[in-house]
Amino acid sequence: MALIEKYHPFTFNLKYFQITISFVMLFLLTIALMFGWFSTRKIREIVIEDFNQQQLMLAKHAASQIENSIELLERELTLLSLSPAIQYSEKPALLNRMNITFLSVKYEGVKEIKFIEAKTGKIYKVMENPNYVIEKCDSEDKKFLKWAALPSNKGEILFSEIVRCPNTPEENPPKLIMKMVTPVWQVSIDESHPVATNLFSGALVFTVDVTYLVGKVAFNIRSGKTGYAWVISNKGIFLYHEEKSFIGQNAFEARKGKKPTIAFTRINEIQREKMLKGEEGKSWYISGWHRGVEGEIKKLIAYAPIRLKEKPEPLIWSIAVVAPISEVEGAIKTIHFQQLILQGIVIVIILSVGLFINFILVTWSNILEKEVAKKTAELRKSEERYRSLIENAEDIIFTANLKGEILSINTFGKNFLNRPELEIIGKSIVEVFVPDGEILMASIKKIFETGESQQVIHKIVVDDKDFWFNTNLRGLKNEKGNIYSVLGISRNITERRKLEEQSYYTEKLAALGTLAAGVAHEINNPIAIILGFTDILLEKVPQGSQEYEILKIIEKHATDTKRIVENLLGFVRHKEHQEQLVNINECVDTVLEIMKNMFVINNIEVRKFLQENISFVKVDPGEIQQVLFNIINNAIYVMKGGGILTVSTKDDGEWVEISISDTGCGIPKEYRHRIFDPFFTTKEVGKGTGLGLWVSYNIVKKYNGIITFVTKTKEESEQTGTTFIVKLPVAKDQTRGTKNA
Numbered sequence: 001m002a003l004i005e006k007y008h009p010f011t012f013n014l015k016y017f018q019i020t021i022s023f024v025m026l027f028l029l030t031i032a033l034m035f036g037w038f039s040t041r042k043i044r045e046i047v048i049e050d051f052n053q054q055q056l057m058l059a060k061h062a063a064s065q066i067e068n069s070i071e072l073l074e075r076e077l078t079l080l081s082l083s084p085a086i087q088y089s090e091k092p093a094l095l096n097r098m099n100i101t102f103l104s105v106k107y108e109g110v111k112e113i114k115f116i117e118a119k120t121g122k123i124y125k126v127m128e129n130p131n132y133v134i135e136k137c138d139s140e141d142k143k144f145l146k147w148a149a150l151p152s153n154k155g156e157i158l159f160s161e162i163v164r165c166p167n168t169p170e171e172n173p174p175k176l177i178m179k180m181v182t183p184v185w186q187v188s189i190d191e192s193h194p195v196a197t198n199l200f201s202g203a204l205v206f207t208v209d210v211t212y213l214v215g216k217v218a219f220n221i222r223s224g225k226t227g228y229a230w231v232i233s234n235k236g237i238f239l240y241h242e243e244k245s246f247i248g249q250n251a252f253e254a255r256k257g258k259k260p261t262i263a264f265t266r267i268n269e270i271q272r273e274k275m276l277k278g279e280e281g282k283s284w285y286i287s288g289w290h291r292g293v294e295g296e297i298k299k300l301i302a303y304a305p306i307r308l309k310e311k312p313e314p315l316i317w318s319i320a321v322v323a324p325i326s327e328v329e330g331a332i333k334t335i336h337f338q339q340l341i342l343q344g345i346v347i348v349i350i351l352s353v354g355l356f357i358n359f360i361l362v363t364w365s366n367i368l369e370k371e372v373a374k375k376t377a378e379l380r381k382s383e384e385r386y387r388s389l390i391e392n393a394e395d396i397i398f399t400a401n402l403k404g405e406i407l408s409i410n411t412f413g414k415n416f417l418n419r420p421e422l423e424i425i426g427k428s429i430v431e432v433f434v435p436d437g438e439i440l441m442a443s444i445k446k447i448f449e450t451g452e453s454q455q456v457i458h459k460i461v462v463d464d465k466d467f468w469f470n471t472n473l474r475g476l477k478n479e480k481g482n483i484y485s486v487l488g489i490s491r492n493i494t495e496r497r498k499l500e501e502q503s504y505y506t507e508k509l510a511a512l513g514t515l516a517a518g519v520a521h522e523i524n525n526p527i528a529i530i531l532g533f534t535d536i537l538l539e540k541v542p543q544g545s546q547e548y549e550i551l552k553i554i555e556k557h558a559t560d561t562k563r564i565v566e567n568l569l570g571f572v573r574h575k576e577h578q579e580q581l582v583n584i585n586e587c588v589d590t591v592l593e594i595m596k597n598m599f600v601i602n603n604i605e606v607r608k609f610l611q612e613n614i615s616f617v618k619v620d621p622g623e624i625q626q627v628l629f630n631i632i633n634n635a636i637y638v639m640k641g642g643g644i645l646t647v648s649t650k651d652d653g654e655w656v657e658i659s660i661s662d663t664g665c666g667i668p669k670e671y672r673h674r675i676f677d678p679f680f681t682t683k684e685v686g687k688g689t690g691l692g693l694w695v696s697y698n699i700v701k702k703y704n705g706i707i708t709f710v711t712k713t714k715e716e717s718e719q720t721g722t723t724f725i726v727k728l729p730v731a732k733d734q735t736r737g738t739k740n741a
Contacts, residue, residue: 112127214317252271275318404428655729
């Protein structure tokens, strides 16, 4: 105290000062303890919430996997129903076709495939062992046949009720099966049936082991160390559970049967009000056991819907991921211990630094007064520098009041918005920052209400061009601490956003290429087996017989399929970038061969006019094939219902020109200047990335080429369509070999 009295310039009651310091220290210590208590509770809530959020992600991922398996079965069932061998009951092709499909879907839980023939009432059945069975319809099959015969159900898939497998009624855990049924109509054509009769043929049925289907996903889920997953159907029946005896039981009764002393009210309410209604979420409930440990155990639960179909009535299962709350208690205790240590350090710092700060404040009071004048002068200079920075910054900097009226804006902002100051100052932010001004307005109001800064990512349209900005909004306060206006700093992030989107779609497209290559590789194996056995059978069957002709047809189509798969593998296989002398006609033929099935499916006639002895161009053939694929794929999309695709090439000595024409609707005038922009697409969500023509444009430009288009809409001409023209410079070196077409 003597030291303080010596250096302090003012006279004061030393004892009173001591008491004041003590009260301040006590107050700060109380605040620190209360903060520690509140933060401990908050951390516990955050850790539990984070753990449950991870469980929700697991549940959603598992639901997606099961939905993908169901979609695969639906797709295979539909494809099988479109086979001419099935529709026209061609034996033995019918059973062979069913067996091929069975081999591809049995790992998804399909136990048997049967075709109920409407004309004879016979059932052709394919299963693991024995392979083929032919039998008569039972009552259930007749119901399926009656449903399939209704024209209104054409193209639909019926999901039957889930029941215990009648062949293994005593098995534990029980095997639950479901049947997927689709009508078969004679709508396809082949060499034997060049004209579709459109008559009803029968019904196809997949018998699916539901317990296996969901179990192969749910079995591998582990939340924390001991958490697991379970699945219920739309009727509240357990399709899978770690407690095997629960499978096949009612989810609202099974737990009560095992532990009657516990009410299970909360989990039953979650199942009834959330899960069975197709909602996703997270919560907790009281269980009676967990992995052999019995007693009242609080568990965390996250659940997500498994949507099998939406129309005509939704069919929804639900998967839940659960774990005892004890999984997170260890992490909470560790964090709490660390917080106690930190809190102790804070208390020591408060006690040590508090007195020192008071000493410094008292001792330096005169020095601070002298510094005020100096700092005031520096503040004026700083304000001038600040104003200069604001006016010369390459960000839009503005202020606005509570009504959203702009009070000021820097020079860059006025120039960027391309408006004079009179059209900005005093105007509503909704009018100036079009079209997302309402978002900024809402954030400004929130700042005035809460005082918290806001960050908004929004769009600004200037001269019909879209720009994306990241705007930080902060309240400006007066001497009383009240907010009187809001400062906004908007940074242009358009290029960064485009790069992020480009990276996302590029990774997605690469993944699709990898998936396509994998599927093509898997198809090669059964094709090789088909060709091998066909050769053996051809040696044993006399030429000229009907069996010989059928085998030759099988051999021809299998060989065609093998060639298509090899072309697909060559198209998607990653290769190092390598420029070489390329005959452009070969690239055209390769792409048209790969897309041959797409032309047939979309009823498109291909007309090809390729100049013979065409000059070589020096390019990467894979990249040029990508350009052709993108343009032709767009042409197929716009020719809904069919059309004519014309592909031609010519060589004028300086340029090799590729022309691709369609008979679609043409490109509207308002879109023509944007079709080569990245991420611009007129396709529905999920059917286009907006990268195809942009990638094509950059590939052609890289080789000093030119890509242009000519288009006519119905407003401009009776004959509509679009022609894309790609010109590539002729290679100076033409020594690769002969220039065959």
